[in-house]
Amino acid sequence: MDRYARQTNYRNLGEEGQKKLLSSRVAVVGAGALGCVSSNELVRAGIGFVRIIDGDQIDLTNLHRQILYTEEDAKAQANKAQAAAKHLRAANSSVTVEDIGEHLVPENADRLLSDVDLVIDATDSMEARYLINEYCVEHKKPWIYGGAVGSEGMTAAFLPGGSCFSCFTSVTKKENDVPDRSCRTFGVLNSLTAIIASLQVTEAVKLLTGADTVRKGVLFVEIWDNEVKLLPLEKDPDCPVCGKREYQYLKFRDE
């Protein structure tokens, strides 16, 4: 039996697409709500190497949306990356799942991101996103942003040479004066995190298999009041990151 039969039967993937997925390497930064869903889908889809990065421990409030974890994991206060990897190895032992029980920081960015083809942002931290953005701009790696709070989520694929996350946030900062909204204070629907992470994985699979249908722009969804928008993503010529390569986060790397 071929475990990927239902996927290789899909016309846009086929055996060729599957081969590409099996030889791909992806880092998932964060193993919370988004990271549980995205690493689950990536490992089951047969991405050959998945590195799960998270320094946090599991607690009971995580279980409503962090779908890889059990009450036992929460009781043991297990590390998220380790617990996620353990559950996923049981789901697909034919690919490599690596667990890194650390937070992504400037000092370990090169060690954790240099040998992957693509980075999935599953963090809940703007600082981590800016670090991923700077690293990926500098090293010409695609990465896929995802964010979800309450019933509102956003996702976008940032590709080498295109507009970057700083281009995007320089626009939204002017329009949006609600800083640092977090799931801790605003809550989040578990169906939303599943949607956003699944959208991220879809773009990842397209990128890794060379599809020409990767979504351009930032997809915004509001699932309670039913709003879906595709916001344009434009390159800011004055962007400090992709324009001038002035890095705020990466500069600490060699100090």
Ligand SMILES: [Zn+2]
């Ligand atoms: Zn930029």
